[in-house]
Amino acid sequence: MAIEVRIPTILRTYTGGEKAVSAEGATLASLIDDLEANHPGIRDRLVESGEGDGVDLRRFVNVYINDEDVRFIGGLEAELSDGDQVVVLPAVAGGC
Template sequence: MSVSVRIPTILRTYTGGDSEVTAEGATLSEVLENLDASYPGIKGRILDDQGSIRRFVNVYVGNDDVRFLEALDTTTPDGAQVSVIPAVAGGC
């Protein structure tokens, strides 16, 4: 399955500045493996040492946060959009 992956500014150094790239995979895990094959090191910025999505990184398939779905086992239908969004903290 071919999906588009939206890349946040902080990770665009891995994609040569591209804000959106294409990756293959039937699940989010497969998409991240394929993404890392094309852009070495990017998966390590999204997943922690235990292979889970980093605490301060949000990943969406379509409009759905994968933490409330199947996490890395979330299906990625052909043509889906995967968004990687770093969490933003702040306050007054």
């Protein structure tokens, strides 16, 4: 089950400069584990420790599955199917 993952400029140091990589997983969480296996270090840029023992998507990282923000479709538990496209984009944000 191959899923295309679009990688933003700032994370391409983990993918050897590739703008898109292929990964596998039935959920976003397992997809990120698979990414980590092939591109060590990338996981920590996407998730952080959450409540209890869990992990959450980092607040200022946006992940989309087929153009939907995963925050609205289950977050890390969002389900994936063969041929889905995942896009990772850092938030453009700041403040004084």
